[in-house]
Amino acid sequence: MLITSGGAATGSSEVAVDEMGSGTIFEGENGARPLANKGRGPAATKDISIFGLGYVGAISLACLARDGHRVVGVDIDSVKLDLIRARQSPILEEGIQELMRDVVDSGRVAVTNDATQAVRDTELSFVCVGTPSAANGSQDLTAILRLAEQIGAALKGKREFHTIVIRSTVQPGTLEEKIEPILERTSGKKSGVDFGLCFQPEFLREGSSIRDYDHPPYTIVGGNCEAAVNAVRELFEHLPGRFLVTSIRVAEALKMSCNAFHALKITFANEIGRVSQSLGIDSHEVMRLVCADTRLNISPAYLKPGFAFGGSCLPKDLRALTAIAKQNDLEIPMLASLLASNRAHVDHAVDKILKLGRPKVGMLGLSFKTGTDDLRESPLVMVAKRLIGEGCELRIFDPEVQLSRLLGANRSYIDAHIPHLGSLLCADIGDMIDPSEVILVGLQQSALDAELQARVRPDQFLLDLVNLPNRDLLRCRYEGVCW
Numbered sequence: 001m002l003i004t005s006g007g008a009a010t011g012s013s014e015v016a017v018d019e020m021g022s023g024t025i026f027e028g029e030n031g032a033r034p035l036a037n038k039g040r041g042p043a044a045t046k047d048i049s050i051f052g053l054g055y056v057g058a059i060s061l062a063c064l065a066r067d068g069h070r071v072v073g074v075d076i077d078s079v080k081l082d083l084i085r086a087r088q089s090p091i092l093e094e095g096i097q098e099l100m101r102d103v104v105d106s107g108r109v110a111v112t113n114d115a116t117q118a119v120r121d122t123e124l125s126f127v128c129v130g131t132p133s134a135a136n137g138s139q140d141l142t143a144i145l146r147l148a149e150q151i152g153a154a155l156k157g158k159r160e161f162h163t164i165v166i167r168s169t170v171q172p173g174t175l176e177e178k179i180e181p182i183l184e185r186t187s188g189k190k191s192g193v194d195f196g197l198c199f200q201p202e203f204l205r206e207g208s209s210i211r212d213y214d215h216p217p218y219t220i221v222g223g224n225c226e227a228a229v230n231a232v233r234e235l236f237e238h239l240p241g242r243f244l245v246t247s248i249r250v251a252e253a254l255k256m257s258c259n260a261f262h263a264l265k266i267t268f269a270n271e272i273g274r275v276s277q278s279l280g281i282d283s284h285e286v287m288r289l290v291c292a293d294t295r296l297n298i299s300p301a302y303l304k305p306g307f308a309f310g311g312s313c314l315p316k317d318l319r320a321l322t323a324i325a326k327q328n329d330l331e332i333p334m335l336a337s338l339l340a341s342n343r344a345h346v347d348h349a350v351d352k353i354l355k356l357g358r359p360k361v362g363m364l365g366l367s368f369k370t371g372t373d374d375l376r377e378s379p380l381v382m383v384a385k386r387l388i389g390e391g392c393e394l395r396i397f398d399p400e401v402q403l404s405r406l407l408g409a410n411r412s413y414i415d416a417h418i419p420h421l422g423s424l425l426c427a428d429i430g431d432m433i434d435p436s437e438v439i440l441v442g443l444q445q446s447a448l449d450a451e452l453q454a455r456v457r458p459d460q461f462l463l464d465l466v467n468l469p470n471r472d473l474l475r476c477r478y479e480g481v482c483w
């Protein structure tokens, strides 16, 4: 049944908003009129259903229809459906009211609460339902899993290939472990063959949603088959920013990581702001100059999973900053927790070794980073100290560290933490590798990599703290500290 804005038939403003009592949602090609395309939409027109008409779904519906596609919006909230029928947006965002009116007038938008019909009448479904926090902080997947049952049941009666694209933020593993099995069970079809499943994280920010939709930092999709990924590619490849394909799990983890990173950045700036204010310092000037360093600060530097930080500066200065906050009765919980998090990373590596139950451990590296003999607050010294305490038989090789050459604060530090270091240091890398059952690699140099490749044996276990290149060439059991 065709209805119009306000419910009355009005010739020119007739819209293809259908309650889907019968037939298809759109009445055919003629039912949809072209709309002045303010975006830079792709050429091929698709029939698309969107489940969940909140912030993400409503923006997607309006922008996809603007780009020339025919879009069916599905929601369980009849108020949202009625608003769209009345040419109004269910959400408030810059430019959305005008856009919603235009796309509804174009005849390319329909809304319904009938999930089955929406799936059958479209080739691709976007899932944008909410994934709020449960009482214990975990993600409440009730709505998305219930919807998966409905979509699966709808697929049962459909012969054509269908692509399902999850845009709700979900915890890693949700698609492959939860949604895919539900879809296969309820449809009786094979995922990746009869239907495709993708995760495409949404990067829009409320307040600038339409602009963000049209200018994503990049478009990322993880999918279980080429046909599904290509369907998404056809829709979004025209957008600025790269179109990147990855695995479903990486795409899921990426979205959560991005949000965590944004929260981290905001908290960092605010904690630095509070400390600066307490010292009478212009916090905006401090952060402006922090951001002006695009080599070490605003850059990929220090953003690779690896081992704990250490050395003579970072731990000491973090302690000092935390002390300043305390003296000024300020709470800076995030910055104050960094050393504890760093210690947890050291413990994580030690636990991996102790779990093996092999007491003979060889360490490649001891100083706080490759190319220096500075042992002060080196996380590798912490590892060595703990392993000795746990009764491991330790051998250490570090080409830069020679006991006779250690002086001053560096010497005092090591004397306080590993007084018998001299008896553990090996003069040659072979003396460290050959008798060891477990090898811990804490420094990376191409000459040493070659020695490792030549010497390690299949009966040995190697724990990599430095993300060794060419690790496929190592003939031993291998594990990364956090990869």
Ligand SMILES: NC(=O)c1ccc[n+]([C@@H]2O[C@H](COP(=O)([O-])OP(=O)(O)OC[C@H]3O[C@@H](n4cnc5c(N)ncnc54)[C@H](O)[C@@H]3O)[C@@H](O)[C@H]2O)c1
Pocket (backbone or CB within 6 Å): 051, 052, 053, 054, 055, 056, 057, 074, 075, 076, 077, 080, 128, 129, 130, 131, 143, 146, 147, 167, 168, 169, 170, 202, 203, 204, 205, 206
């Ligand atoms: N809001 C944002 O800026 C933003 C940005 C990126 C990602 N996300 C993620 O996108 C998802 C949606 O966020 P939102 O802010 O748009 O949520 P929202 O709460 O505004 O909207 C969700 C909609 O889904 C509907 N719904 C629930 N069950 C349904 C069902 N079975 N069938 C059809 N509709 C159903 C609800 O009625 C509601 O209208 C969340 O996972 C969120 O984390 C949100």
